[in-house]
Amino acid sequence: MRALDGVSFTVRPGEVHALVGENGAGKSTLIKVLTGVHRPDSGEVRLRGEVVSFDRPVRAQEAGISTIYQEVNLVPLISVAANVFLGREPRTRFGLVDWARMNRDAKELLSGYGIETDVKRPLGTLSVGAQQMVALVRAVSTDADVVIMDEPTSSLEPREVETLFSVVERLHEKGIAVVYVSHRMDELYRICDQVTVLRDGKMVHTGPLNDLSRIELVAMMLGRSVSDIREHGATAFGEDHNAGKEPLLSAENLSSGVRLNDVSLSIRPGEVVGLAGLLGSGRTETARAIVGALPLDGGTVLVGGKALKAGDVGAAMRAGINMLAEDRKAEGIIPNLSVRENIVLAALPQLSRFGVISREKQDRIVDTFVKRLRIKVSNPDQLVSELSGGNQQKVLLARWLCTKPKVLLLDEPTRGIDVGAKAEVQALIDELAQEGLAVLLISSEMEELLDGADRLVVLKDGAVVGELSGDDLTQDKVLAAIAGEAP
Amino acid sequence: MTAVITDPPDTTASTTRRELMTGVLQRQGAAIALVLVVAVAWFSFPRFGSLDNLRDLALQSSFLAVIALGMTFVIITGGIDLSVGSVYALGGVLAAYGSQYGFLVALALPLAVCGLIGFVNGVLVARTKMAPFIVTLASLLFARGLLLAITDEGSNTYRVPADSAFIELGRGTIGGFGYPVFIAAVLCVIGGIVLRRTRFGQSVFATGGAEQSALLMGLPVARTKITVYTMSGVLSGLAGALTAAYLQSGVTVIGVGTELDAISVVVIGGTLLTGGAGTVLGTVIGVGLRNVIQNIINQIGTLDSNYQSVVSGAFLLVVVILQRSLARTKPRR
Numbered sequence: 001m002r003a004l005d006g007v008s009f010t011v012r013p014g015e016v017h018a019l020v021g022e023n024g025a026g027k028s029t030l031i032k033v034l035t036g037v038h039r040p041d042s043g044e045v046r047l048r049g050e051v052v053s054f055d056r057p058v059r060a061q062e063a064g065i066s067t068i069y070q071e072v073n074l075v076p077l078i079s080v081a082a083n084v085f086l087g088r089e090p091r092t093r094f095g096l097v098d099w100a101r102m103n104r105d106a107k108e109l110l111s112g113y114g115i116e117t118d119v120k121r122p123l124g125t126l127s128v129g130a131q132q133m134v135a136l137v138r139a140v141s142t143d144a145d146v147v148i149m150d151e152p153t154s155s156l157e158p159r160e161v162e163t164l165f166s167v168v169e170r171l172h173e174k175g176i177a178v179v180y181v182s183h184r185m186d187e188l189y190r191i192c193d194q195v196t197v198l199r200d201g202k203m204v205h206t207g208p209l210n211d212l213s214r215i216e217l218v219a220m221m222l223g224r225s226v227s228d229i230r231e232h233g234a235t236a237f238g239e240d241h242n243a244g245k246e247p248l249l250s251a252e253n254l255s256s257g258v259r260l261n262d263v264s265l266s267i268r269p270g271e272v273v274g275l276a277g278l279l280g281s282g283r284t285e286t287a288r289a290i291v292g293a294l295p296l297d298g299g300t301v302l303v304g305g306k307a308l309k310a311g312d313v314g315a316a317m318r319a320g321i322n323m324l325a326e327d328r329k330a331e332g333i334i335p336n337l338s339v340r341e342n343i344v345l346a347a348l349p350q351l352s353r354f355g356v357i358s359r360e361k362q363d364r365i366v367d368t369f370v371k372r373l374r375i376k377v378s379n380p381d382q383l384v385s386e387l388s389g390g391n392q393q394k395v396l397l398a399r400w401l402c403t404k405p406k407v408l409l410l411d412e413p414t415r416g417i418d419v420g421a422k423a424e425v426q427a428l429i430d431e432l433a434q435e436g437l438a439v440l441l442i443s444s445e446m447e448e449l450l451d452g453a454d455r456l457v458v459l460k461d462g463a464v465v466g467e468l469s470g471d472d473l474t475q476d477k478v479l480a481a482i483a484g485e486a487p
Numbered sequence: 488m489t490a491v492i493t494d495p496p497d498t499t500a501s502t503t504r505r506e507l508m509t510g511v512l513q514r515q516g517a518a519i520a521l522v523l524v525v526a527v528a529w530f531s532f533p534r535f536g537s538l539d540n541l542r543d544l545a546l547q548s549s550f551l552a553v554i555a556l557g558m559t560f561v562i563i564t565g566g567i568d569l570s571v572g573s574v575y576a577l578g579g580v581l582a583a584y585g586s587q588y589g590f591l592v593a594l595a596l597p598l599a600v601c602g603l604i605g606f607v608n609g610v611l612v613a614r615t616k617m618a619p620f621i622v623t624l625a626s627l628l629f630a631r632g633l634l635l636a637i638t639d640e641g642s643n644t645y646r647v648p649a650d651s652a653f654i655e656l657g658r659g660t661i662g663g664f665g666y667p668v669f670i671a672a673v674l675c676v677i678g679g680i681v682l683r684r685t686r687f688g689q690s691v692f693a694t695g696g697a698e699q700s701a702l703l704m705g706l707p708v709a710r711t712k713i714t715v716y717t718m719s720g721v722l723s724g725l726a727g728a729l730t731a732a733y734l735q736s737g738v739t740v741i742g743v744g745t746e747l748d749a750i751s752v753v754v755i756g757g758t759l760l761t762g763g764a765g766t767v768l769g770t771v772i773g774v775g776l777r778n779v780i781q782n783i784i785n786q787i788g789t790l791d792s793n794y795q796s797v798v799s800g801a802f803l804l805v806v807v808i809l810q811r812s813l814a815r816t817k818p819r820r
Contacts, residue, residue: 037703058705073703075696077763078689086693087706089686096684138704 003029005201014175021198022420036060066144070151076124081106248438254299261463267438274453282462320406335385369398390421532786549671553726557719565695565762566619571723573630576742578727583645583737593653597724605720609713641739657732679767695762
């Protein structure tokens with residue numbers, strides 16, 4: 001499979017050009033080719049009409065192409081000022097780094113972009129959002145002609161996003177070309193004038209953004225028809241599920257220090273229960289308590305009416321509870337193993353006899369899930385780290401599904417994956433519930449919770465403050481519950 | 488610009504204080520320990536404060552300080568140089584051998600050969616992406632083997648001719664303090680300035696702190712690595728040459744385990760073993776601490792000198808544990 005296939009892309013001075021596509025569509029690869037990280041097999045890059053070839057990122061920077069990556073690419077241990085000027089530090093007559101001037105200039109530069117911070121502090125002590133802003137300031141202060149931003153807002157707070165937009169506006173006025181990659185439609189329509197859509201490594205559209213309606217843009221990204229999306233909506237959840245009678249999983253009076261206070265909930269087979277609440281309200285902690293990964297002061301977890309041994313993850317898994325962790329990089333995916341190995345990891349005990357693993361059974365399982373979850377992979381032995389975020393998430397889902405679980409706890413299953421993959425994951429959650437699984441869904445996206453869950457449990461400060469179902473499943477009711485008004 | 492972003496107030500006072508305490512202990516721990524140890528020694532052993540003893544202490548420290556200076560740079564880039572002990576011994580033998588051809592050869596020969604070994608280490612680490620541990624382990628064996636080959640398995644000890652000007656380099660004194668002390672001091676001052684006040688120094692920090700980021704920011708990561716390993720080789724060779732000048736011969740059995748001494752004093756001095764942070768001053772303090780403890784054990788007389796290793800080992804462990812907790816509080820989301 002080619003990451004990029006015959007893509008042509010043009011950006012003019014002063015233009016803010018949106019680059020969109022699903023995860024795995026080739027956006028990151030395109031950016032890496034433009035900035036000298038990768039070299040194209042064929043084709044050329046022209047800057048101001050001249051053919052250029054960057055063998056290293058530094059060449060692209062010298063030529064005037066600056067990049068802000070999705071993940072902060074700075075040095076956390078050295079100071080903010082040192083990061084801003086790394087590689088181009090102001091120097092005294094004797095050729096030594098002029099720290100006084102560097103700190104002064106950095107402070108001035110940052111406050112010019114609305115960032116007030118002690119520039120002598122190690123960068124790592126700043127919040128991720130502030131770090132991202134430092135990266136932005138660094139990138140635009142290098143006199144670049146082209147600034148590439150790869151999902152710059154994914155770790156920013158709303159007010160930081162505003163600052164970013166005003167920076168983009170300024171770049172636009174100065175005649176600097178901006179390439180802007182984002183999944184957020186609102187942002188694109190607010191600041192971009194041109195758009196290029198990639199799908200499966202190919203360019204499917206390029207032109208003025210305002211000529212396209214949002215729904216047309218999404219349809220183009222997904223490769224689906226507009227009417228199809230109108231009919232089924234942006235999320236891919238279906239109708240409510242016919243929930244069974246007896247709860248499959250019930251958690252009773254879970255308490256843990258200040259984090260959880262008397263949380264009870266139950267899920268019936270075939271039901272999707274959503275956990276709503278603000279960040280830090282105890283959503284992840286609840287899920288962790290259920291699988292036994294959070295030490296409890298009190299409370300019990302029952303599966304099919306039988307109590308689980310507290311604090312024993314193994315017991316929870318044997319009882320059929322599986323948890324998909326929020327941070328898939330840190331807690332789930334093993335990047336150096338292949339897709340096959342990642343999928344069968346949890347099912348190994350069932351696949352082996354006397355400790356010997358049956359390759360045949362493995363192949364069958366991997367094959368089934370790659371097809372069923374529509375995992376985009378060239379072959380099962382491809383390294384999982386080469387897959388896009390959405391596909392990595394599907395691999396994780398497959399890992400738990402092949403252990404034939406009864407209860408799935410999904411913590412932010414669609415975070416960081418694009419519209420298309422998101423819809424597929426959502427559709428999968430739906431299918432799984434229909435097959436009789438009990439699903440606990442944690443999400444920060446209200447839309448996902450309201451559409452996906454049959455019932456919502458609202459948490460606040462580690463305690464249940466409301467439970468909503470049926471017609472009560474509206475954003476207003478959820479917010480009211482969080483705000484403390486009786487639902 | 489309307490939006491204003493200020494420092495996030497998302498840490499509670501207690502964690503900030505803990506971070507601060509850990510930071511102080513980790514960075515200044517060696518200095519505090521050194522002051523305490525010196526104070527104890529000063530009052531407990533009348534001979535400790537004598538000028539003779541201090542001169543001796545300074546001279547003994549100078550050789551290790553020169554080696555550890557190079558090691559500091561290597562460790563800050565996130566690497567390690569296990570070859571320094573062997574290279575140090577090789578440098579001494581080469582200097583003694585070269586001294587029969589005059590002062591310049593005695594100095595230039597070890598610097599060139601040891602520098603070349605360091606350069607090869609650097610190229611292998613930077614270009615082939617092999618682990619520094621393995622590369623420098625290989626050159627440890629290589630340098631030791633070369634040394635044994637040119638000395639007939641150590642049976643042939645080269646002597647520095649008694650009339651050679653080279654001896655002066657190791658035995659000459661100013662105010663009673665040997666030349667090596669001043670050479671080490673000057674090198675450490677220069678090293679400190681290079682690390683803190685040059686673009687190269689910044690690149691050293693960035694390479695060890697976040698290599699991928701450093702590459703994407705266009706820093707010369709490979710060149711930086713090659714330079715620090717070359718420096719480490721040259722400095723180890725120089726330490727060997729100074730030792731040979733002082734001992735008036737190329738002793739073949741020195742330098743065994745010196746790499747571990749160098750690594751431990753660097754880490755005790757507050758340089759992160761994982762790279763990205765460290766100071767030359769810390770390393771100098773680390774060297775001082777190690778040798779003062781050794782000196783005290785010698786003063787006690789009844790204690791086996793091997794207890795020096797026990798004490799350094801225990802102290803190193805404490806420092807590394809502190810570094811771990813510091814590293815854990817480092818990234819915040």
